Every structure is written in structure tokens, then in C-alpha cells.
């Protein structure tokens with residue numbers, strides 16, 4: 132039955148989808164649809180986070196949004212002929228996207244709108260609950276907004292897990308006229324992309340969260356510090372800020388309230404250390420990104436010496452929903468002192484990589500085996516690095532560990548920004564340990580000796596170990612060096628680099644045998660170990 136109202140077809144504009152051809156698919160759809168008798172509207176949505184299905188094309192049908200993926204431009208004619216516009220059958224048809232078990236089992240709170248809406252549509256934003264949190268916050272005294280964020284149990288998602296409400300209270304209690312809200316969008320950890328997806332997929336949510344923070348602490352100006360490797364995120368955030376200003380969601384007397392707040396984008400230059408909050412502030416001030424000694428903490432003396440909230444993208448982006456639904460609804464999710472949801476990012480050698488948002492307490496095994504479907508290579512998983520380049524490598528025997536800040540700390544690991552990077556049984560863990568030291572040497576800001584020099588010596592000692600030179604003596608020396616870096620470094624860059632190194636030695640000591648012995652152990656481990664495809 133032909134109808135004159137256009138059929139809505141969604142093609143993601145997220146850069147992960149674009150990197151595998153989403154723009155060409157959108158063009159092909161527009162062209163192919165133009166020659167047919169039914170009008171089609173192509174909407175560029177965010178990504179649902181099922182990266183192995185990108186580009187995931189969805190069509191709005193009375194039964195819900197039906198997905199097809201991964202779609203190549205050459206598939207488009209065939210899809211249209213197979214009845215794509217009515218959700219028709221085709222080998223690429225995946226079913227109603229919201230009902231796909233992988234997605235339906237998740238608890239999407241921060242990512243609730245991402246992949247569903249057009250990121251720059253104000254109508255979409257408002258239709259899907261946007262601004263409800265800000266409107267409520269603006270009706271409350273500052274102290275009550277802070278109390279709500281504190282009671283929700285929200286902890287910083289950038290790595291350290293510091294309670295957001297406590298940080299905000301410190302800034303709020305400063306009497307300075309000038310204060311700032313800074314969003315850390317440097318996202319340098321390996322295997323992490325959730326911040327990017329928030330900025331590309333739901334930028335108004337981040338703007339709303341920062342505006343609520345500004346109201347809570349009494350700031351009039353804010354900055355989003357975005358890594359230069361994220362040009363799409365930069366462009367989308369800039370466009371969203373302009374639109375927000377045009378709608379009085381930013382600027383003077385926001386939404387008719389007394390709040391005046393404006394936002395600016397700053398683009399980093401590609402240094403991992405600029406993700407460390409004090410380095411980021413130096414960089415924002417136009418200086419070289421070097422770590423500042425603490426105290427004073429940025430909450431008291433931050434940007435240009437003024438009280439400053441520095442929070443990660445996910446932390447700030449989660450505030451609107453907490454304000455809209457109330458602290459209790461968020462606090463009820465999670466375990467122990469890890470409340471709410473965490474946005475896990477599955478990457479590396481994994482069959483189904485992408486975003487899994489669930490309550491804290493999910494196990495690594497559920498993430499890697501159930502959601503992730505095991506390795507992409509089909510070989511057994513040997514280890515998973517959680518928490519970025521400074522995080523521990525965990526062996527399969529630890530995969531039942533619940534994902535919560537304290538449980539991980541007790542196990543000598545850390546959740547960090549929620550990045551989960553999977554390796555199969557061909558990985559060389561001595562090489563990974565060497566890489567941790569090498570990474571630290573390359574990215575150290577150079578301010579303190581344990582990190583600047585220790586990391587270079589670390590590479591050399593590992594080289595001697597695998598060369599078979601006085602293995603026991605050099606292993607003891609490496610442990611000494613790790614202790615020195617942990618205790619003597621000024622910041623967590625040097626202080627945490629020993630974590631991946633030590634975990635590699637503890638759990639995979641065979642890989643630190645001399646090269647010949649190691650090669651023999653590796654051959655024994657990997658020969659005939661290929662498993663069935665678990666995808």
C-alpha cells in the first residue's frame with residue numbers, strides 16, 4: 132500500500148559507522164529511493180553501539196525499527212527490492228532492533244537516546260526526555276541539586292571514581308565570583324570510545340549536564356576539552372552548542388531562569404597526559420600539558436587559578452537523567468559503593484565489539500563471552516586488559532570478578548574508564564609489559580624522575596629478561612623499579628604503569644622466560660587450540 136508520508140530510514144552518522152561506509156550507504160539509499168514511488172527520509176542517527184553490525188540501517192515500521200546490517204552501498208538496491216521500506220526479509224535483516232537480545236539485556240541509562248535520535252534535532256531531544264533534568268534542577272536551590280547528585284552515588288567515570296557530588300560541593304562552597312566547569316573529553320585510554328559516542332550521538336545531553344553543574348556550583352563559563360583525533364565529535368559539539376545558544380539552552384538567563392552559562396570547545400594536540408586533569412587545565416590555559424603538583428586541588432584552584440569542576444564526559448552526561456528521575460532510581464542500580472550503570476566498551480580481538488551499558492556488578496565473563504561472543508579470531512581468550520593502558524591484564528581465572536571499583540582494586544586491578552580490551556592466546560605478555568613501559572616513556576610529561584627515567588629503564592630491564600640475561604636478578608630489579616614508580620611518581624601516569632607490568636609477570640610468568648623457552652611454551656599453548664567460531 133503506497134502512502135505519501137515518507138518512510139524514515141536511519142543511517143548512523145557516528146564516526147565508527149562512517150569509517151565503514153555509512154555515508155556512502157546513506158547516499159546510495161537517497162539515490163535509489165528517489166527513483167521509486169515512495170518518499171523516503173534518511174535520518175542520520177547516532178550508533179546503537181553494535182559496532183560489528185555497522186553500518187546498521189534501520190527502517191521505521193508499525194512493528195518498531197527493523198535493522199539491517201552491516202550494509203554496503205552495493206546492498207541497497209537489493210534491500211529495497213526485498214521490501215526494506217516495510218521491514219521485509221533479507222539475509223541482512225536483524226529484526227526489531229530494540230528487541231535484539233544483545234541490546235534488550237542492557238540497562239541503557241546514559242546511552243538511552245544514543246542511536247535512536249538525530250543528535251542535532253532539538254525536537255528529538257525534547258521528545259525523548261531532554262531538558263527534564265535541567266528544568267528540575269533550575270527549580271531547586273544549588274545545595275539540593277548537589278545533594279541529589281551525591282545521593283545518586285555517581286562517581287567520576289574518568290578513572291579515579293571520585294564522588295561527583297563531593298567535588299561539586301567543594302566548588303560550590305568557594306566564594307570566588309569566577310568559577311568554571313570543564314569537561315574532560317581527552318579519552319586517551321586504549322579501547323575506549325564512549326565519550327566520543329556521547330558527543331557525536333547525544334551532544335545536548337552533555338551540554339545539559341554541564342549546565343546543571345554550572346547551576347549547582349555557581350559557574351558562568353565552561354570548556355569541553357576534546358582530543359584532536361575526534362574531528363566528528365568536535366564538529367558535532369560545536370554545532371550543538373550553536374543550536375543550544377539559539378534556543379536559550381545556553382547563554383543569558385537560560386530557559387527564563389537566573390542562570391547565565393556559556394560553553395566553549397578546545398581541541399587538544401594529542402598528548403595522553405593532557406587527559407590528566409591538571410595537565411588538561413595547563414593545556415586549556417595555552418601552556419604545555421604538564422602535571423601540576425596537588426594540593427591545591429582543581430576544585431579549589433583550577434582553571435586560571437579559579438575553583439573548577441573537572442569531570443569526565445560520561446559523568447556529566449549522566450547528571451540530566453539523575454536529576455530527571457531522581458537520585459534513588461539511579462542509586463538502586465549497581466553493587467556496594469559502585470552505584471548506577473557503567474558504559475563498558477568492548478574492543479580488541481572480540482567478535483562483537485561495542486557499547487554495553489549495564490549496572491555495576493556484571494562479570495568480565497558475561498561481558499567478554501556473552502556480550503562479546505569471544506574473540507574475533509575464534510581462538511581462546513587469554514587475557515583482558517581493563518581500564519586503559521595503565522590497567523591490569525586479567526587471566527581467564529579472574530573472569531568471574533564483578534565489575535565494581537572496590538572488587539577490582541582488591542584484585543590489584545582497576546575499572547578506569549570502562550575499556551575492556553581482549554587478547555587471544557597468541558599474545559606475548561612480555562611484549563605487552565614492555566609496551567606499558569614504552570608507552571609511559573613516550574607519554575610522560577617529564578616532570579618527575581621515577582616516571583621519566585624509570586619507564587626507559589623499565590624497557591631496558593624487560594629486554595634483558597627476555598634475552599635470558601640474569602633472569603632472576605633482572606626480575607627483582609624490575610619489581611624494585613615498579614615499587615619506586617608506584618611510590619615516587621607525582622601522578623598516576625608513572626604511578627600506575629607498574630599495574631599492567633606486574634599483572635603480566637604475576638599471571639603470565641612463562642612469557643618472561645628467555646626467548647627460546649618462551650617460544651616453545653607459546654607453540655605448545657597455541658598449536659591446535661583453534662576453537663569453534665563463538666560469534
Ligand SMILES: Cc1cc2nc3c(=O)[nH]c(=O)nc-3n(C[C@H](O)[C@H](O)[C@H](O)COP(=O)(O)O)c2cc1C
Nearest residue numbers: 287288289315317318319406407408442443446623
Ligand atoms: C595519565 C592520566 C590520563 C587521564 N586521562 C583521562 C581522560 O582522557 N579522560 C578523563 O575523563 N579523565 C582522565 N584522567 C583522569 C582525570 O585526571 C580526572 O580524574 C577526571 O577527568 C575527573 O573526572 P571524573 O571525576 O568525572 O572522573 C586521566 C588521569 C591520568 C593520570
Ligand code: SF4
Nearest residue numbers: 576578579582622625
Ligand atoms: S608521573 Fe610522569 S606524567 Fe606524572 S607528573 Fe611525573 S613525569 Fe609527569
